Amino acid sequence: MMAVIVRNPTQEELPTVWEVLCGAFGERPRERFRRQIWEDSTFALEQIRIAEVDGKIVSHVWVAERPIFYRGQTVLPMGGIGGVGTLPEFRGQGLATLLLEDAIAYMNRKGHAISMLFTGINPFYARLGWADFPEWRFKLTVRRIPPLEETPSGYFVRPYEPDQDLPAVQALYRKHIAALHLSLPHVRPDAFWRDGHPQLLGLQVSHVVVAGMTGELVGYACAFPTENGLRLSEFAFDPAHPCALEALAIALAQEAKAEGKEGVISGITSWLHPFPQKLAALTEATLYHEVFEGMMLRVNDLRRCLETAQPLMEATLQATGVSWGGSFCFRLTQPEQVATIKVEGNTVSISDSDEAEVTLTVTPRQFCLLFFGTASATMWRDLVGANLSGDQMALLSLLFPPHPSVYFSGDHF
Ligand SMILES: CC(C)(COP(=O)(O)OP(=O)(O)OC[C@H]1O[C@@H](n2cnc3c(N)ncnc32)[C@H](O)[C@@H]1OP(=O)(O)O)[C@@H](O)C(=O)NCCC(=O)NCCS
The missing domain is CATH 3.40.630.30 (Gcn5-related N-acetyltransferase (GNAT))
Known part of the structure; x- marks a missing residue:
């Protein structure tokens, strides 16, 4: 041996x-x-x-x-x-x-x-508890090049200048994630933005959108020229400036069509992010989405996951102005774990207890689809075949609201 x-x-x-x-x-x-x-x-x-x-x-x-x-x-x-x-x-x-x-x-x-x-060999990892999780990609071919004059007044797009723009881009990255309630983006340390490894994988800002009145940065993109157009590895905008999306879309559409290129723009996105929609509308293109399940997630610590969500759950319940009560025990099949969410008068507590009104036996994939906001509570109930009352469904959908998720390519490992 x-x-x-x-x-x-x-x-x-x-x-x-x-x-x-x-x-x-x-x-x-x-x-x-x-x-x-x-x-x-x-x-x-x-x-x-x-x-x-x-x-x-x-x-x-x-x-x-x-x-x-x-x-x-x-x-x-x-x-x-x-x-x-x-x-x-x-x-x-x-x-x-x-x-x-x-x-x-x-x-x-x-x-x-x-x-x-x-990975491309999902079953190899599934044995050890990792489960497939969907990622969305989009693709379109520019049919109409919007002229520069259509750029919303007061906004312009210019190349990224690292020495001058980096702190504003970092702040915009966090603001975008917070405003869109995104799950999965990497909490990047400041130094990471200058590292060679993420840059090779896609963390290279190319374009920034400036609000002319204040000089504030309100959008950015990491766009790479390809043979037939552009590939976007990341984009963000300040939701207080929806015009930033339009300005960025016009600049990128022009570039994707430059030098006789076909105008194919593709990239990674959270589901229904407004940017690909805006890009398709302005360029009269048909938008394609591809769901790719090469990402896998493993729930190493079920209780810790729920504890991370606990303050957000309490805030949501309190905002309803109504008093809620109920409890759900999650029994994860792989790796086997049990954790319970108990709601009493809008206080949420998480424990290892297996005593609850309802016990939900879930695979890691089912848990992640609910926890990371991919499936609404109603869709999820049918996925797991759970038998829940109207009140229990209402509470579950407040605890786990649908929300977008994305993992940018520059953060790969
Ligand atoms: C995948 C890899 C790391 C496995 O290494 P290893 O030391 O042989 O792994 P183990 O001996 O622990 O496990 C082997 C198992 O992996 C499975 N496996 C290997 N390659 C596989 C593939 N492409 N698809 C599905 N299963 C695969 C084998 O079928 C085997 O299963 P078995 O034990 O039921 O027969 C190795 O084949 C490798 O280095 N491949 C090239 C690099 C790579 O693709 N890495 C994975 C990137 S996500």
Whole structure:
């Protein structure tokens, strides 16, 4: 039997770790892995676990530190699983599974209530508790180029100037997330915006929208030229300035059609974000959406997730001006956990108790679809086949309101 050691690498071993990653994934992502190790200020040695067989490093997992926003208002500690790879000649011996189990233990120690990963081999991870979660992408082909004169008066679009614009863009990123109640965006440390790794993956602001009267930045986009148009990896606007969307759409439509290009604009978006809608309307284009389930989420700590939502639940109940009461016990099938939400006179308490009016046995996918706002309470009741009274449905929909979610590509790991 082979002797396997699971451990962190040393600083000196990082070039070897890099070679193992390239050996497992091929040469194409070589630059990506270089930046991941040396140009991501959130990276730390303790986040890397390697398997060593007979003194040789042969398998690798990275748990990236990626706290995320919940409903744009509270923060959920999240561990991002990346670089899961075993050298070809050492595959099929349980090494990646061993490292993933070790990564789960690490996330539990670190208090990562949620874990995320991106993959094309979902069943491999489903065995260990990760569940598919939908991401929306949009695509359109510009049919009409809106002339610059249609830009709303008082607004203009200009190229991003990092030294001057970064603090305003960072503030706009947070404002957009808060105003739209977005779940999943990374709570980016300031330094992250200047790191080479996220920049390679898409965190490169290209355009900013300025409100001419005040000089305030009210919108931005990260747009990359492609062969037939533009790819958007991120966009944000200040909802107090809806005109920012129009100004941005006109500038981007012009660029997507420049130099005889077809005018195809594609990108990642939260479901029904107003920007793709505006872009389609102004360019007389048909808007396509694609739902992609390459993202997976794992509920590492059910109780912690509900506790993060608790202040928002109380605020929503209080805003109704009515006194609510009831309790729901969530029984998660994988990894097995129980947590109960109890509502008494609009005070919400979360506990490990399994005593409640209703017990809801849910898969991790079902829980995430409700918790991260994808499914309304009514849709969700039918998904899980729950038998709930009218009052229980009303309460459930206040505790878990539908809301948009998006994870931007610059934050990948
Ligand atoms: C996927 C990978 C990490 C597995 O490493 P490993 O050390 O062989 O993993 P384990 O031995 O713990 O598990 C092997 C299991 O993974 C499954 N698996 C491997 N590749 C798979 C694939 N492409 N699709 C579905 N399942 C796959 C095997 O069927 C096997 O299942 P079994 O145990 O029921 O036979 C390895 O094949 C690899 O490095 N691939 C290239 C890089 C890659 O794609 N990484 C995943 C990125 S999300």
